Structure formats: structure tokens, C-alpha cells
Amino acid sequence: KAGVTQTPRYLIKTRGQQVTLSCSPISGHRSVSWYQQTPGQGLQFLFEYFSETQRNKGNFPGRFSGRQFSNSRSEMNVSTLELGDSALYLCASSLNPSGAGELFFGEGSRLTVL
């Protein structure tokens, strides 16, 4: 069974640009969550999607958005990039809503903002 796939794995952007990251969950998983990982702030919850609906959102500005498609694949978008957005963005999928059981993480998309 294939794991969680995130693309691209690495990308470099400049301030003011926008970026879209993609996540394909494990087959059959309907919940997709996104986390930001930085050395200073650790792992922070961005948002969770279940059945194409955003069910929960963390404390991030509106520049961070996401969506989920009918096949459970998800994308997150960051607009007007800032230097502080440099981070590893992790996608996780689960069978059930993310607070109730195991999350399976992808390897992440490492974003560098110059």
C-alpha cells in the first residue's frame, strides 16, 4: 500500500510569490491534515480536511489556505510568501478525523523563501 505522497519535495521561492503544495493520501483515507515544521516553532497544525470540507484550522494567517478534492487528494496554498514561511510542510492522512487515531505522515515539502 503506497504511503502519503507529497510533491514537490523541495522548492525555492522569493518573497511575495505564492506556492501550491500537493498531497496524495493513503488509499481509502478521507482525512488529510497539514502541519508546518520549523526548528523554532516545532510542529504546528495548519488545517484538516475531511470529505472535501475544512473541519479545523490552526492559528495561521489567511495567506495559508487549502482544499481537498473528491478523491481525497489535497493541496495547500501560501500566498504572498514571507521569509518566515520557510519550513517543512507535512501532510498526514488518516482513516478517521485526525484527533481520533493514527496519522500517517508524508516526507514533506521543504519550502525555502529567499
Added chain:
Amino acid sequence: QQQVKQSPQSLIVQKGGISIINCAYENTAFDYFPWYQQFPGKGPALLIAIRPDVSEKKEGRFTISFNKSAKQFSLHIMDSQPGDSATYFCAASARSARQLTFGSGTQLTVLP
């Protein structure tokens, strides 16, 4: 109230020794406490998890001890091996919150 405090930040243990990582929480609504292991360049992977109806759970060399009254839980790695060298994160969630709150992580180094 949503924080999970993890210590120590880093830990060095000799091969065969016991590694102990501690976490504390404030939110009494938390009812699921997993530990994740992360190797460089990889995403976190679930190691072991516990719910507050039990005080201890063991899987192989890994044991979670849970103290509900103190709102603390810890990970014990018995017979630590160099291959256990990784970053360990505790986490907690409440069913209603639909998100994991992670601790700050512990970088474990097991010396051969």
C-alpha cells in the same frame, strides 16, 4: 492550555541504556497521547500511543507511562540502540479538536 511541554530537548544515552522522555499537558480534554519518531529527511511515524484509561502500554522495547492525575506521560526506550537515534515527539489530542498538539521534540542520540 493547548500546550504540550516536552523534556529534555536532547538526550545522549549509551547503547543498552534506558532513554526516558517526559511530557506534560494542561488540557484535561486530551484523550489520546501518541509518540512519534522522526528520522532526518522523513516525516514523523507513529511509535506507540495510549489513551487515559490505562496507566502503561508496552510494545517491544517501547513503553508509555501515563499519570492522569499529574497530567504527565513519558516514553521509556529499553535497551536503546544506535538505530533509535532520532527525534521523538509526544503529542496529544481531544476527539472534538480534530488535531494533534505536539511537544517540542527530543533529539535522542544513542552512542555505540
